[in-house]
Amino acid sequence: xxxxxxxxxxxxxxxxxxxxxxxxxxxxxxxxxxxxxxxxxxxxxxxxxxxxxxxxxxxxxxxxxxxxxxxxxxxxxxxxxxxxxxxxxxxxxxxxxxxxxxxxxxxxxxxxxxxxxxxxxxxxxxxxxxxxxxxxxxxxxxxxxxxxxxxxxxxxxxxxxxxxxxxxxxxxxxxxxxxxxxxxxxxxxxxxxxxxxxxxxxxxxxxxxxxxxxxxxxxxxxxxxxxxxxxxxxxxxxxxxxxxxxxxxxxxxxxxxxxxxxxxxxxxxxxxxxxxxxxxxxxxxxxxxxxxxxxxxxxxxxx
Ligand code: FO1
Numbered sequence: 590x591x592x593x594x595x596x597x598x599x600x601x602x603x604x605x606x607x608x609x610x611x612x613x614x615x616x617x618x619x620x621x622x623x624x625x626x627x628x629x630x631x632x633x634x635x636x637x638x639x640x641x642x643x644x645x646x647x648x649x650x651x652x653x654x655x656x657x658x659x660x661x662x663x664x665x666x667x668x669x670x671x672x673x674x675x676x677x678x679x680x681x682x683x684x685x686x687x688x689x690x691x692x693x694x695x696x697x698x699x700x701x702x703x704x705x706x707x708x709x710x711x712x713x714x715x716x717x718x719x720x721x722x723x724x725x726x727x728x729x730x731x732x733x734x735x736x737x738x739x740x741x742x743x744x745x746x747x748x749x750x751x752x753x754x755x756x757x758x759x760x761x762x763x764x765x766x767x768x769x770x771x772x773x774x775x776x777x778x779x780x781x782x783x784x785x786x787x788x789x790x791x792x793x794x795x796x797x798x799x800x801x802x803x804x805x806x807x808x809x810x811x812x813x814x815x816x817x818x819x820x821x822x823x824x825x826x827x828x829x830x831x832x833x834x835x836x837x838x839x840x841x842x843x844x845x846x847x848x849x850x851x852x853x854x855x856x857x858x859x860x861x862x863x864x865x866x867x868x869x870x871x872x873x874x875x876x877x878x879x880x881x882x883x884x885x886x887x888x889x890x891x892x
Contacts, residue, residue, distance in 0.1 A: 590616060590888055593775035595720075597622045597788020598637040599654040599822060600814055600874070601781035602644035605715070607880025608779070609645065611888065614714035618771035620798070622783070623700065623719045624727035624756055624791025627739040629677045630668065632687040633694055636739075637788065638704055638719060639686065646711040654822060657682040676744045701765040718771065720792040723762040727791050728755045738787060747824045750831055754786050759794035764801075772801040777891035780811035782872060782883075784825040785844035786832065793848070802848045808891040810851045812883065813841045816873055817857040839863055851890045853883070866890070 592612055596605055596619050609617050622637040636655060643649035643657055650658045660680035669675040679687065686707060693703040699722040708717050727738040731749035741747055772778060783789055793799045802809060818836040820826040826836045833840040838854040842863050845852075851866040860869065870886040873879060 590776045590891070591774055592617050592777050592779055592888070592891075593771045594619045594779045594781055595783075595789055595792050596620065596637070596641060596781040597783030598625070598640035601637070601783040601788065602640040602649065603874045603880050604781045604812065604883065605641055606644050606877060607874065607882075607884040608887070609715050610877065610881050611884040618716040618718060618767070618775070620718050620720055620768055620771065620792060621704075622788050622791050623721060624725055624787065624794070625738045625742070626726065627677065627737070629679060630674050631691070632679070632684075633691045634677070634679070634687050635690070635700070635704070635719070638717065639683070641717055642704070642708050642711060642713055645708075645713045645715055645717075648711065656680050677739060699765070701767065716767070716771070718767050719765050720768065720798060721762040721795050722765045723758060725756055725758040725762045725791060725794065727787055728757055729787075730755065742787075742824075751786070751824070751828050753832070754790060756791050756794035759791070759796075762795050764795050764797045768795075769797060769801055772798070772805075776807050777888065778802060778805055778807060778809040779887055779891070780809070780845065780849065782812040782814040782821075782874075784814060784820070784823055784828070785841065786825070786828050790844070799848070808851065809849045810853060810868075810887050810890045811841070811845050811849045812853045812872060812887060813838055813855065813858065815841060815858060816855045821873065837861065838867060853887055853890055 626635045648657050650656050690703050700719045701722050729736050729741040730753040733749045814825050829836045829840050838858050842852045853868045855872040868890040
């Protein structure tokens with residue numbers, strides 16, 4: 590079955606690995622979030638694309654969740670010693686990728702092209718596309734002020750409660766080459782167990798992508814990022830509580846109104862009826878086998 594997967598970083602990457610294992614590389618296109626891209630030390634970092642590519646290449650750090658396994662921090666140590674920008678931690682191995690990407694972008698190569706090249710070089714055969722090649726940045730609105738995503742997430746430890754999110758540049762952003770074709774050709778559209786507000790909404794903020802989902806002729810299935818009403822990692826539960834009014838599957842489904850036909854929810858979450866079909870299974874991806882089982886349940890829900 591041909592699948593288009595909308596994905597954020599860590600949770601999405603884990604799910605992508607299981608999905609690719611079940612459906613095969615040739616059948617999966619991952620459309621990744623770029624709203625949390627950031628320029629650090631003059632380098633363009635695309636954390637969510639990198640989480641997917643590192644995970645599919647088997648190079649990711651499982652424990653930290655982001656970046657590469659076996660990482661060292663010598664360059665960052667020098668940056669700190671020189672009083673440089675060290676709030677966003679770039680490891681030595683990771684830095685190499687950012688150097689290559691930044692140089693390519695400066696030379697005029699679109700993000701989609703350099704992403705494909707990096708994936709190929711790391712022997713990743715799954716198609717990975719940024720949602721857009723245009724500049725699109727997530728901003729977080731809080732009682733303490735508005736912050737660019739990574740400033741809120743990393744520098745401020747995502748502690749400020751979130752009143753709203755907005756996506757700078759989304760109005761003028763077009764889908765990256767291949768994104769609409771992947772959505773049109775897909776036999777199922779899947780939304781990964783990622784934070785709806787800051788991982789999936791930035792993708793849907795590209796108007797043509799949202800329209801493609803609204804006009805779909807194939808099933809669209811989202812996976813809830815909650816287990817027992819709590820986010821496995823990150824601030825999704827606090828954001829849902831404050832912005833949607835609760836942390837049940839219904840609140841997650843509400844984030845994708847008109848865009849999905851089924852929501853895959855964890856067995857520990859309340860089984861109240863939803864506006865879309867609920868598919869109950871274990872969603873915790875503790876290892877590859879668990880990610881595979883979840884992917885099978887999702888494909889089953891789309892069949
Ligand atoms: N997350 C942190 O909490 N602290 C960091 O210093 C940090 C650095 C970093 C560097 C490269 C990269 O690809 C990701 C990095 N992340 C870091 C993770 C990232 O901020 C978030 O996980 C995603 O943006 C949310 O999806």
